[in-house]
Amino acid sequence: MPSSRTWALLWVGSVGLALAVSACVFGLRGQLNFSEGASLDDLQTVQIQLPATELTVIGDPSRSRADWSGSWSTLGGTAKSALEDAAKAELRWETWGHIGRLSAVLPIDIRDITKLDSLKFETSSSLAHEIEGAGDVFVTGIDAFVSIELIGGNVEVLGGLEQIRVETGIGNIRVSTGAGVDLRTKDGHTRVSSLAFAPVFVDSEGPVTIELEDAEDLDIDVRNAGQIILDLDTAAHIGEGSYLRTLGSGSRAIQIRAGGGDVVLRMADEGGSSEEGSTDTSGEESDTDESDSDSDGASDSDSDGASETDESGSDESDTETDESGSGESDTETG
Numbered sequence: 001m002p003s004s005r006t007w008a009l010l011w012v013g014s015v016g017l018a019l020a021v022s023a024c025v026f027g028l029r030g031q032l033n034f035s036e037g038a039s040l041d042d043l044q045t046v047q048i049q050l051p052a053t054e055l056t057v058i059g060d061p062s063r064s065r066a067d068w069s070g071s072w073s074t075l076g077g078t079a080k081s082a083l084e085d086a087a088k089a090e091l092r093w094e095t096w097g098h099i100g101r102l103s104a105v106l107p108i109d110i111r112d113i114t115k116l117d118s119l120k121f122e123t124s125s126s127l128a129h130e131i132e133g134a135g136d137v138f139v140t141g142i143d144a145f146v147s148i149e150l151i152g153g154n155v156e157v158l159g160g161l162e163q164i165r166v167e168t169g170i171g172n173i174r175v176s177t178g179a180g181v182d183l184r185t186k187d188g189h190t191r192v193s194s195l196a197f198a199p200v201f202v203d204s205e206g207p208v209t210i211e212l213e214d215a216e217d218l219d220i221d222v223r224n225a226g227q228i229i230l231d232l233d234t235a236a237h238i239g240e241g242s243y244l245r246t247l248g249s250g251s252r253a254i255q256i257r258a259g260g261g262d263v264v265l266r267m268a269d270e271g272g273s274s275e276e277g278s279t280d281t282s283g284e285e286s287d288t289d290e291s292d293s294d295s296d297g298a299s300d301s302d303s304d305g306a307s308e309t310d311e312s313g314s315d316e317s318d319t320e321t322d323e324s325g326s327g328e329s330d331t332e333t334g
Helices: 079-089 290-294
Strands: 004-015 025-040 044-051 054-060 065-076 090-096 101-103 114-124 128-133 138-139 145-148 155-158 163-168 173-177 180-185 190-194 200-204 208-212 217-229 238-245 252-257 263-267 319-323 331-333
Touching: 025 090, 025 101, 054 128, 065 079, 065 101, 079 114, 101 173, 128 138, 138 145, 138 190, 155 163, 163 331, 180 190, 190 200, 200 208, 208 252, 252 263
Parallel strands: 044 101, 044 128, 054 114, 054 138, 128 145, 138 155, 145 163, 155 173, 163 180, 173 190, 180 200, 190 208, 200 252, 208 263, 217 252, 217 263
Antiparallel strands: 004 025, 004 331, 025 065, 065 114, 090 101, 217 238, 238 319
């Protein structure tokens, strides 16, 4: 795809600039729409390093090149300065060996008044992708390794076969995948739909909901939780605090550190909550965990650490230990 750029000029009334002390100004917002691309030949990893934005990454196994499109916007006192400043912002594509990197280049004189409104990045499913930045991220169709590290923002990942790593300072995480996952958020709801026999690691300061297609041979390790609800084909439990249990060979790790948040571990066909709605892009938790309606008056019947027999009647040896215990506000006219 050849590179292209188009300009737009919008009148902005009563826009408070980040550098203003308490004043408002009238100005113009210059907007630059762009569309660019690059070859992915001989690459193994794609790195995307961006300022705060809404990012969509779409993988396609037939692709041999990356194409990206989006828009920059910046403020200016005159029509000329607004358009000139918007044109200074760019996304730069560079390669080193088997690594390709897309990163933002913002001159210091426009850095505080320029925003990458959104970016759509179309790429190959077979390449590893490493994303760094801030803002909401949606990834679909990437089979290889995916790593997402954000200062803050909501994350949704659909698909994947190798491994998915997500770390966000503040934000909700929603993942539906057959890959192993390692997910971390300091403030948000983490939802996982695990579609294959793969490990699940969650470190969250909020509620956690995990749905499993297969509940055999689990090594369950839940700590620092509020209420714990376990509703699997192979085991059931209600309690709080910590829960340790091995099912069968224990060859699949399910490790959760909830930071006081409630934890729900259930079969994928029994909840359905992870199929409802989409990631909350406002940064606020808007969904109510279905387990809340069952939480009142729940008691932990296993708090003495007694062993528990698997109600499935199988000959598997199970052991259990339960320890109770930029968003400016503006008015625009075309």
